[in-house]
Amino acid sequence: MNLLKCEYLKTRRRYIFITALAITAFAGIWAFYGNYSGDIKDFVIQNGYLLFLYQFPLMNAIFFPLLCIIIASRLCDIEHKGKNLKLICTLTEKSKIFDAKLIYGISIVIFCVILLWCATLIFGKIIGFAGKIPINLYLLYLLFTIIPTTAIYVFQYSLSMIFQNQAISFFVGILGEFIGLFSMFLPQFPLFRKSMLWGYYGALQFVGLFGYTKETRYDAAYMEVMDIDWTAFIVLIVAMTVIYIIGKKIFCKKEL
Amino acid sequence: MFSLIKAEQMKLKRSPIWLAFLIMPVIPAFLGTLNYVANIEILQSEWYSLWTQHTLFTDYFFLPIMIGIYCSYIMRQEENNRNWNKVLTMPVSKNNIFIVKLICTSFMILISEIWIAILFILSGKIVGISSAIPINKLIVWCLFGTLGGIVMASIQLMLSLFIKSFALPIALALAGGLSGLVFLAKNLGHIWPYSLMAYGMNSNAPQELVKTGYLSFVIICFVYILIFMLISSTILNKRDI
Numbered sequence: 001m002n003l004l005k006c007e008y009l010k011t012r013r014r015y016i017f018i019t020a021l022a023i024t025a026f027a028g029i030w031a032f033y034g035n036y037s038g039d040i041k042d043f044v045i046q047n048g049y050l051l052f053l054y055q056f057p058l059m060n061a062i063f064f065p066l067l068c069i070i071i072a073s074r075l076c077d078i079e080h081k082g083k084n085l086k087l088i089c090t091l092t093e094k095s096k097i098f099d100a101k102l103i104y105g106i107s108i109v110i111f112c113v114i115l116l117w118c119a120t121l122i123f124g125k126i127i128g129f130a131g132k133i134p135i136n137l138y139l140l141y142l143l144f145t146i147i148p149t150t151a152i153y154v155f156q157y158s159l160s161m162i163f164q165n166q167a168i169s170f171f172v173g174i175l176g177e178f179i180g181l182f183s184m185f186l187p188q189f190p191l192f193r194k195s196m197l198w199g200y201y202g203a204l205q206f207v208g209l210f211g212y213t214k215e216t217r218y219d220a221a222y223m224e225v226m227d228i229d230w231t232a233f234i235v236l237i238v239a240m241t242v243i244y245i246i247g248k249k250i251f252c253k254k255e256l
Numbered sequence: 257m258f259s260l261i262k263a264e265q266m267k268l269k270r271s272p273i274w275l276a277f278l279i280m281p282v283i284p285a286f287l288g289t290l291n292y293v294a295n296i297e298i299l300q301s302e303w304y305s306l307w308t309q310h311t312l313f314t315d316y317f318f319l320p321i322m323i324g325i326y327c328s329y330i331m332r333q334e335e336n337n338r339n340w341n342k343v344l345t346m347p348v349s350k351n352n353i354f355i356v357k358l359i360c361t362s363f364m365i366l367i368s369e370i371w372i373a374i375l376f377i378l379s380g381k382i383v384g385i386s387s388a389i390p391i392n393k394l395i396v397w398c399l400f401g402t403l404g405g406i407v408m409a410s411i412q413l414m415l416s417l418f419i420k421s422f423a424l425p426i427a428l429a430l431a432g433g434l435s436g437l438v439f440l441a442k443n444l445g446h447i448w449p450y451s452l453m454a455y456g457m458n459s460n461a462p463q464e465l466v467k468t469g470y471l472s473f474v475i476i477c478f479v480y481i482l483i484f485m486l487i488s489s490t491i492l493n494k495r496d497i
Contacts, residue, residue: 014421015424019423019424019427022427023427026431026434030434062317066321066427066430069423070423070424070426070427073422073423074421074423077421077422077423166422166423167273167325167328167329167422168272170321170325170423170426171273171276171322171325174276174280174318174321174322174325175276175279175280175283178280178283178284178313178317178318179283179287181313181317182283182284182287182288182291182313183287185287185291186287186290186291186294188294189290214298
């Protein structure tokens with residue numbers, strides 16, 4: 001707890017929380033801005049909640065990895081500047097510092113994910129989507145957003161802690177995000193999606209849009225809940241744990 | 257001026273940052289081509305469809321972020337170890353210091369554009385597009401994309417001069433890139449600085465080659481570059497770094 005309090009004190013007036021909220025707000029505006037009238041109005045009102053579950057993983061794949069990169073970089077940069085690690089690692093164990101910073105960063109990122117999730121539900125109510133909120137599906141969606149985001153955060157955080165040059169973690173993160181985003185448009189290659197952390201927003205997507213064509217548009221379109229890929233979910237958790245262990249080990253062995 | 261460019265190059269020597277500019281365009285080239293082949297019955301405009309696949313995400317999300325990272329990195333070298341004190345006491349014009357950083361970034365953007373063009377031609381040949389390569393248009397897209405990219409670089413360098421954090425200007429670059437998409441959708445892409453690169457590269461409608469005309473595009477770009485250069489030079493001259 002003391003270490004977490006230290007993290008809070010170190011990040012005061014560094015606008016980390018505001019930055020996270022700003023990115024989340026931007027993601028929200030991006031997600032909710034759309035056409036809710038005209039010829040697609042009926043379809044959107046009838047299928048709104050499921051439509052969000054179908055569309056939002058793409059938006060998550062754009063914004064949340066970036067949020068992870070920025071928060072991880074900002075938190076770790078505090079220590080790299082002025083060789084602060086040399087000082088704090090003489091006061092407490094390296095592994096504890098690693099964990100405390102990780103928990104602090106993850107809690108900021110998860111808070112933003114939950115905030116956007118709540119905003120989604122409220123927005124659906126305001127627009128007046130038909131039917132009750134499919135809360136079970138939304139809880140699953142929350143889980144399938146939190147876990148890939150946490151896995152990406154652990155990866156970015158490990159990079160940012162290991163490399164002083166934050167450009168490296170940024171470039172790796174952006175390249176990963178880029179590949180992950182592209183993988184969302186290649187559902188015919190499911191293994192490709194599952195081969196990297198950033199592709200799991202798509203791999204764990206469980207709502208599909210069917211029957212949409214350019215000619216008939218939404219006339220014959222329908223939303224359907226698909227099978228959930230629990231194997232991918234387990235693989236992701238294992239990958240996250242492995243990254244955490246490796247990252248922590250490298251950091252603990254590294255000369256400061 | 258040349259000695260300043262040389263000094264800037266020396267600072268970047270052995271930095272792996274340029275590698276990202278070479279690796280990054282390979283991803284849309286490979287995956288965009290894959291998507292093109294998978295949807296060939298819908299994407300029937302051959303080279304133009306392939307160009308859209310190659311550049312759409314690059315222009316709105318990733319090249320702005322890459323430019324943001326590069327600019328942040330260049331400015332960070334001066335932030336570290338209070339290097340600004342040494343740089344600003346050198347017997348050179350402070351305006352030139354900013355201009356040289358902009359030249360270095362512009363060079364990287366140009367290299368990226370050339371690399372994007374090479375990958376585009378290679379991909380088209382590999383998938384067997386039979387029509388002639390729109391080489392003149394490709395040159396214009398790349399040159400105008402570079403010019404639009406330089407506008408973005410001038411803003412990002414200015415932001416990195418204002419904001420000492422490494423990450424914040426990059427977040428603003430993403431916000432800028434996305435705002436560029438909105439402005440393009442509202443038909444204001446030719447006046448919004450963050451849209452100019454995508455607008456110049458015609459990434460979402462390659463057949464419509466710069467609707468507002470070449471000259472006005474070039475003038476707008478140069479005006480923006482001049483404005484951001486002036487603001488940055490003023491900061492360097494007036495502000496206590």
